[in-house]
Amino acid sequence: MKIIDLRTTDLRVTSLDEIVENAGKTKVYAIFNGSYVKIGFAKNFKKRIKQIQNSCRIGCNEIESFFFVESDSSLESKAHSFFKSKRKLGEWFEITMLEACEFLTNNIIEEKDMEQKEKSDIEIFLKKNGINPILYSSLLLPLYKEIDFEEIKKQIEEGKKFMEEEDLEFFEESFILGDYLALNLKYSKDAAFNFNLACMIMKMYESNLF
Known part of the structure; x- marks a missing residue:
């Protein structure tokens, strides 16, 4: 698990555009603005990051760090449900980046394990x-x-x-x-x-x- 911290000197020489250039498109992400963590889903991650930078509804300072995993919107919904008691506004939660990232990482692993099990079960069914x-x-x-x-x-x-x-x-x-x-x-x-x-x-x- 790697949280990309934009405050570190080595990453400040690289623009945010360059960091997400190869990130692909469909992502569930966590973004920390210095106060709160936003957990969202984006079909175009690079475009969504730009939108969040340009307009933030919750007293947003400069984005300090972010994290993302490849997944669909079901993981986003699961995270929102899990952290609902700590919701501040919309998709923003009063949690740490570590809490968000651990939840996303653990659940994406569970989804992949389930997909692998289903694939294995289907292979057994076809052979049988x-x-x-x-x-x-x-x-x-x-x-x-x-x-x-x-x-x-x-x-x-x-x-x-x-x-x-x-x-x-x-x-x-x-x-x-x-x-x-x-x-x-x-x-x-x-x-x-x-x-x-x-x-x-x-x-x-x-x-x-x-």
């Missing part, structure tokens, strides 16, 4: 069910995201109503999903191909991983 990873990423996952599973469940329940009890054991929910792929997504007219896709997608849905 004999699903080709390329087929999964190029076809199954995009289709999965387009499917209205609430609608599928309604169609399955409607279909069961009109079946004899002895036929229910042969009822395949994937037939309904296969028809849905053909009719709603206009994916393929090959019923056998759609059924095979539907079987794999139903396994994805039942796994609660996606």
Whole structure:
């Protein structure tokens, strides 16, 4: 964890623009103005720093130090919720830079660990069910995201109503999903191909991983 302190002699010879030039864009950041810490989210970090320098709502002195991590706005919301009892105004909090940075750092590590676990769980699922990873990423996952599973469940329940009890054991929910792929997504007219896709997608849905 490195807090960039703009008061130090070695960094004063470098402009703020130069420091954030290679910082990328989407960031959750903490800024200390000598009194309070602002925790915010920026799609363009360099542009946001400029805006804060030019207009500050809380008696802002010159920015003294700042810190940032690559993340989305969910981390910003989590930080605001955690420090809400110390909120001074808007996104400004009566906390130390160390408190802000430790919270952001610890939580970004937790998010990355969770992403890694989810990735590992998905790899295990694909291997266990004999699903080709390329087929999964190029076809199954995009289709999965387009499917209205609430609608599928309604169609399955409607279909069961009109079946004899002895036929229910042969009822395949994937037939309904296969028809849905053909009719709603206009994916393929090959019923056998759609059924095979539907079987794999139903396994994805039942796994609660996606």
